Each structure stands twice: as structure tokens, then as C-alpha cells.
Amino acid sequence: MNEVAIAVHGLRKSFGAKQAVAGIDLEIAAGSFAGLVGPNGAGKTTSLSMMTGLLRPDGGKVVVHGLDVWADPAAAKAVTGVVPAEARLFDRLSGAELLEYAGRLRAMPATEARSRAAQLLDVLDLTDDAKRLVADYSTGMRKKAALGCALIHNPPVLFLDEPLEGVDPVSADVIRRLLTRFVSSGSTVLFSSHVMETVELVCDHVSIIDEGRIVATGTTDQVRGGKTLQQAFIDLVGARATGEEDLSWLGSLSN
């Protein structure tokens, strides 16, 4: 269980003059349900994209399941599943076709891909909509379909970028339960979020990222330090709202 599933060393990325990720180090043990939390623009998506081989880093090293992502991106992709933040899928395939496609693209036999797709759709509560085009799916359904695509090849490590963003409570619960089950079998999940309640509820490992740096990392209890995660987060990142006195014109009373 103490084997390292995701190891990140000195990962950094700049966009022009702006440093999006300023050298992060991270180690996540196999079988962890890990959360990467941070305010908007902290570098969560950039970090996850680099860890999954979708964005070339300026420097640093990422090792997933013993494979160096940037030395051999293809091999690393075989052991990872990815759910990007914006679950943009092949709109003009039906849900069933989409999952089958994702499986077969990973060189899975067609019959196997089809039966796994059917089972995943069932667990994700999408069976009734399996024959409808993804174009007509709601946000929650799209997220669930994207999760199905990322899980169909049973990857040992799963990366999710804001998997519960814009998802209704019922679908969120379906996704949470599926992920918990996935982790309890020894697989690893790393997901980004800025919803502290969710992270606190499901994660056993939390890393807080702010302005491209990891400012705290450890088990959820360690990072929390006796407070709620929300409070610990705000204490670390700092409340930034100032200058409210300048907004005297805002609100109904000012007119």
C-alpha cells in the first residue's frame, strides 16, 4: 500500500511572463484518494495537464505508476485515466458508442469494450440515455460519460479535473460512490477541486496549491490541523478581498 503511485518533482510551467506552476513536488501513495485544492487560477488544471501528458512542462519530472510521463508519454498514458475539466466529448456519438469507442481506442477487443461500456453506463445511471447522442446530455451526464471513458480500461491511476463542478447532488453522489469503490480496490485517484466539503468528505490525502506552489500537503487530518478544511484553506491562502469601501455605488441602497 505504501508504494508511490504519483511522484512529481520540480514541475513548472510558464505562459509568457506568467508563471503558472512554479515548481511543485508531490508524492501520492498507491490506493490514495487524493485531492488537489486551490483557488481559481492557482495552477490546478495546468498541473494536472502536465501530469497526464497533455501539456508539455518547462521542467520537472512526473512518474506515474513507475513510468516517467515525459520520457515515455505513450506508456504512461496506458496506465492513466483522465477526466478533463471541460468534459468535451464526441457529441455526435451516443453514450454507448462513446464508451465503446474509448475502450476500443485503447486496443480492447470490441466485445469486451461493449460489455464494460454497458456495465459502466449502468453504474453511472446512464442506461436509459445510452442510445441518445451525447450532444443532448446535461453537464452532469457528460461528466459521468467522461468518467466512464476514463475508467473503461481500468487504469491504476485516475486523474480528474473538477469532476463535480456543475453536477447535481444525485449525480455527484453516483460519481463519489464509484470513485470510492475504485480506490478501495487499490487504485489511485487524484482530483482537483475548490469545493472543500467534498474534499474533506472523500479524500484521505490533500494538497493545497496557491499561485503555482504547493503550500500544504499531507493526510487530510494533518492539513486540517484541527480546523475545518475550509478554514485551514482560507488561513493558508488568505482572504484577498479588500477595497470594498470603493464600491459605494454597488447595491440598491446607493441609488
Add this chain to the structure above:
Amino acid sequence: MARLLVQLKLRLLTNALRASRRAKVSFIISTTFAALVAIGTFLLLAALRGGSSPVAQTGAVFTVFAFGWLLVPLISFGLDATLDPATLALYPLRTRPLAVGLLAASATGAWPLANVIGLLGVTIGIAHGGAAIVVAILAVVLQVLFCIALARLVTTGLAGLLRSRRGTDLAAFAVIPLFVLYEAFTQVVPRLAAEGKITAATFDNLDRWLRWLPPGLAVHAIGDAAAGHVGTGVLRLALLAAIIVAIGWLWIRSLSRALVSVDTSTQASAVRGRPLPFPRAGVLGTVIGRYLIYQRREPSAIVRWCVLVVVMVAASVSTIRTPAYHVALYLSAVLAGGMLSLFNANWVGLTGPAFTLEASALTSRRVIRAYVAGRNLALAVIAVPVAVVVSFGLAAFAGHPLDGFLVLPVDLAAIGAGVALSSLYAVSMAYPAVKRVGSPIPNAADGHGGQQFAGTIGSLFGVPIVVLPVIFAVTLTGSVPSAVRWPVLALCAAGYGLTAAWGAGRWAAALAAARMPELCQVAASSKL
């Protein structure tokens, strides 16, 4: 409002240029072409001075330009750069400032400017005297505005059709009459001219009709002013301005309707629960299956195949019934490959964010090769029968149905070349594509029009170069008996096309493997 939107457009353009060197290079290429068009048109119109019927001839040129504006956005060139109206929908803008502002923003750019400069050749060609020159400048500006407004109206209308399920099928055919008109102007006219049937009198005859069309109004306004009837000229310009206002009004109305209606082209269309095709063909079959399904379900894909057929037919019409019908047949076959390449030169950008899903599954060089090969094969599977059927149809129309067997090799080589070039362009100059409310076909994102232009030029000139040896082989083997000539040529050409596509596919796969993260970023910034 107009000033603000024009500034916004310029800012978007400069920001995009600053963001990448590729965008800069392609912008320079596109602008150079625009400048050449401007200079050429100016000289042509200026040279009409002192001719036998300069007004009628200028009228023909103006009308051709208007048709160009109507068609070019439909086959997606870099010209159709406008602001995305959806981003303005949230602001409380009245119809008039919004329409004026959007048109002004559309008119900001290298190509509209090139049009104005080129058409100003009339100040030398037909305008005599100070008043006439003033009228000429006004007329040229109005003509370009008319072109832009018309182009916007047609694309928005077509996009509206494409959003409904039935309209999708209809829209594919709505494009055809436009191309038929286009063909009448660009194909029939040069043929008649070559035969010496076009004289000053022809233009005068034609002018009896054209003078009542908006471009004709603009030209005759200048003619009137030059002849001393300034009042009549101004009246004509006023009529033209009224037409522009009417078109602008129609456009903004269809646009505001488009902004608040949903895409129903997919609604309630449960597909049959059939599994994806080709279960035994591995990744290759999987990709072919997905791609073929998309060609059927994606409205813009259907429109593209229709445009390809229409272009093939239109290109041949001028010479098909003459002794030089071979030229028509070869030209249309080469254009089939050219258009195929043009439409698919940006498949990564056109796949959009979903490409990330594929990219994360491409886990070895071999799989990437299978992926590219699958795409190429799927394209060829549709394009070859389409091109061959059209070629045989044209050969029959020419009265020499058996000559279809001579065009067959050219078809095969052209499709191979189109597939080969487009796979290389797609991985080496991918750019984000954006599908907007007012446009039926996804277009280059702001500032990437230059890359689109480079892909277009590269396709339309690249395919003929690759196909040339096959055309030589066909024309130089006339003395060989048909029973030997036809099958050998077809087999060799098929081998040639396949080799080109296969080699380019492998090369493209190697490039893609090296650039996968960059391709993912491009695809992720597409909005479809």
C-alpha cells in the same frame, strides 16, 4: 459602438498575432495575397479607361466580386473573420448600433481593405472629373459594405437552417444554386471570351440585367456622374444604400433569432443500439467507424461533401461540351483532391476538445499510426466513390462515357494526394476552430485566418503538383490499346495515391507523436 467593436476586432487580431509565430507568418502570407489581389484589380479596372464599354465591363467585375463574397465564406477561407455575436448577446444593445458595429468590425481587416483599394481602380477607369471621383469612392465603399452584409446574411441564414434536423438536409442543397450562379460567372464567361463570342456588345447586353443589381447600381452611379448626371448617380447610390440597410436589417433579425434558438439537429434522435462497426479491425477499424458515423451525423460534414461535388461539377462546366473536354474532366478530378485536402487540413482543430480523449488513449507510436491511417482511410472510402461517380457522370455528359476510365486514375491519385497533404497539414499547422452562432461551418479562431489561408493555398496548389505525373502518364499513353491502358493506368495511379497517403500518414503520425501535447492544446481551444 461601431468604433468600440472595430477596436475590439483589431485588438483580438493583434493579440492572436502576438501569441504565436505561426500566426504571424500566415498572417503575412494572407496579407500579401490580399495586397496582390488589390493591385491586380486596381490595374484591371484602371486599364478599362478608354475602352469600348468600360461601365458595363466594370459592372461585370463588381458583380463577380459580390459573388466571391457570397461563396468564399461557405468554403471557409480566411475572409470570414467577424466578431462572435454570441458574446455580445448579454449586453443591452439596440439593433441598429449592434448591426452597424458588427458590420464595421467585419469590414475591418486585410481583405475588405484590399477590396476597397482594388475596386478604387474605377477612379481611373471610368470616373472623369472631381464629382465623379467623389461618387466613385462612395460607390466603392458601398459596394464592399454590400458584399459584407450579403455574405453575413447568407451565412447566418444557412447556419439557422443547419440548427434544425430537417434544415440540415435542406441546407446542404441550398448551397448548390449559389455555386451554379458562381459557375455561370467564372466558367461560362471565360469560355465565351476564349471563343471570341464576348465583345463589347455582350457586356452591354449583360449590363441590361446587371445594372439593376446592387453592384451594377454602384458602377452606373459612377458612370452617370462621369457623364455629368451627378444627381442620377447620387440617386443610384441612395438606392444601393437602402438595399444595404435592408440586408443589414434582415441579417440582424436572423442573427437575433439564431442567438435565442437551440440546435435541434440532434434532439430526440436516439440512435439504433448498434455497436460501432468493424469490431475485428483493431484501432484502425475503431477510428474508421467513428469517423464514418461523424460524416453522417455532422451537418457541416454533409455540407462539405456537397460542396466538393458542386465544385467538381462547376469547374468542368465551361469546357465539358467542347473538344477540350479532357481538360474539364482532369480539372474536376484534381479539384476533388484539392477540396478534400482543404476541408481536412485542420482535422485536429476540427475534432475539437474531444481530441484530448483520443490523445490520452494513443499509447504507442504504432497506435498513433493506426489512428492517422484510420482517418485517412475513412476519408478515402467516401471520397473515392464520390469522385469516381462524378467523373463518370461528367464524362457521360461530355458524350464520351468511356473516357471516365481515363479520369479514374487522376481521381485516385488526386484523392491520395488530398488525403496525404491534409494529414501533414493537420499535424504541422493545426489551429483552433470556432463554430459561431452566425456561421454554418466552423471557422478559424480569431487571428488564425492566416493558417487557414495557408492550408487552403497549400491544398489547392499542392494536390495538382502531386497529381501532375499521373496526368502526364494518361495523356502520353494515347497510343496504347485501351484494354491494356485503362487497367494499368488505374492500378498504377491507385498505387501512387496509396503510397502517397501511406507515406504521408506515417510521417504525420511521427510528427503527431512528437507534438501530441501541442496538438492537444490546439484542440482544447477549439469551440465547436
